[in-house]
Amino acid sequence: MKSTANKQPRLLPDVSLPEGKQRTQGSLWTPEELLVTLAAYLEMLRLEQRGEAYSKAEHRRKLLEGVLLGRTAASVEFRMQNISAVLLSIGQPYLKGYAPARNVGAKVIAQILEFLAELDPELPIELRRQAPAPTVPPPGNPHPKKREVTLSTYERDPEVVAFVLNRAQGICECCGRNAPFLSKNGQPFLEVHHVEALALDGPDTPQNCAAICPNCHQEAHYGMRSAEIQRELQEFLAALYNQS
Template sequence: MDTQKSNTGWSDTELEASIDAYLKMWKLEQAGQAFKKSVENRLLREGPLALRSASSIEYRMQNISAVIQQLGWQPITGYVPAKNVGAGVNARIRAVLEAKAVLDTETYTATADEAVLEMRATTLQKRSIAAEPQGIVNPQQVSATSTTYVRDPQVRAWVRQQAKGICEGCGSNAPFEVDGQPFLEVHHVKHLAQKGSDCTSNAVALCPNCHQRCHRSSDRKAFTAGLYSRITRLIPE
């Protein structure tokens, strides 16, 4: 019975077996094919997870969903991401996913290189970002020929997705497309140079005209105040 099963720490073999089962179901769901979670749970208990209870396997699947979601992917329907995933378990799950080359983690990595940032954000913009990214509260300043900041490509992509090709400043359509995507520039309402965050609560998608208006126009303060009043996700910093 479940009450007799082990509650000790999971071995690497057990963790990998649970991830393999999760990925099997994940790929089936992505392909629109049917599967039964209860059957996969039973197969695990009859095999590599014989010492684990049905409920502990269910919770492990929720741990995996949480990591999948953190990486910007859509978790399996029905496996609600666990709210509290220990740092150790999180790191172990990520390591297995990376070893299996399931997730393109480099694309999700923050960078200070504008060209690389734009390339990664464009790639991510074509994917479904399941959860609002956390971003970087205190972007690290790095020195090159000019000063720039490390920024999160998920934040740039997510903000553009929310805008749906419409400038959040003037309401006009994006002026052109890049790689099949409507082009809008992502502006930090409180500038990074003023110690603003690289978070969705401090970022808007603007057409080039409105972006320059935020930086150069004589009414830039009033225009910025209008952004705060219209866009509910923005939080003054």
């Protein structure tokens, strides 16, 4: 991330403080603090979903010795509970060790959802369920600032992508319709979707990939029918490759 030594950081109100506790300047969270806390949360969540052991105390210690230096363990615990509340509100699993704390402000909810999309693009999050839309046009930002983040990505085999797209022959393997348009190279535009997400240790193989149209791809990740679509694609691929 870029250094903020000479800049005033954009602050988020720490709405997760216990009721009755006085807020001070130190209780304001920067986006950087929220981002690293969310990254630690997602790491623990992936370990929990895989049935692997992890230590909340160890993750908290690393945060408090790093970007969150000077904060209290209690404030980190409540922020983790805020994240659980946001995940619960969009119908996603959350860490069992962090009971959802629902007193989360609209700005914090929007920030968490934004960072979720950045940290794990394949996480099936319904990003559109955010804070209520404003009733008047917001001023926006004519000169938005850049923000650098360090993310882990997965190497994808280009031969698998090419094979799956060729297998589909321009037909969405989810809805069965023609690709919605031709790409700049003249080929039908479809996207390769991993049915078992790479973020959950899914394989990058033709048996785990489907070529689907952008609408189906977005619905598979963010739609109300996400689980149903995933199940249908699993059945399609199992039948295609005679998997039991």
